[in-house]
Amino acid sequence: MRAKTTRMTKQKRIILEILRNTDCHPSADWVYEQAKKVIPDISLGTVYRNLNVLKELGEILELNYGSTYSRYDGKANNHYHFVCENCNKLVDVDMPVYQGLDKMVQDTTGYQVKYHRMEFYGICDECLQKMAAEQR
Known part of the structure; x- marks a missing residue:
């Protein structure tokens, strides 16, 4: 190795x-x-x-x-992301990583969890504003 x-x-x-x-x-x-x-x-x-x-x-x-x-x-520490389903923008979510989730999965499965990654999907604020403007 x-x-x-x-x-x-x-x-x-x-x-x-x-x-x-x-x-x-x-x-x-x-x-x-x-x-x-x-x-x-x-x-x-x-x-x-x-x-x-x-x-x-x-x-x-x-x-x-x-x-x-x-x-x-370039930010190698574990953190969450948000992906806009409309424009495909990918941004960091500024919130702490919930470490309790690792323990929950470990307790449920018996697997050894090293870390987790999580992405949130939806519509970003810029696309929401454009959509609202188009509806007016």
């Missing part, structure tokens, strides 16, 4: 900085476009490889909601 230590290359550092300086939970293609501004000769394959390494190191989260592509989060 490979040890979870790796050298922080310029590419990894730039990709990590990009993700930690945005709240938009971008796709790998978006990260690639941003990284090209700093490292013009970086390849899309390099971005994908480094995203996977950063995920394995626990530096970032990969968010996959059954779509054709993943989105990435």
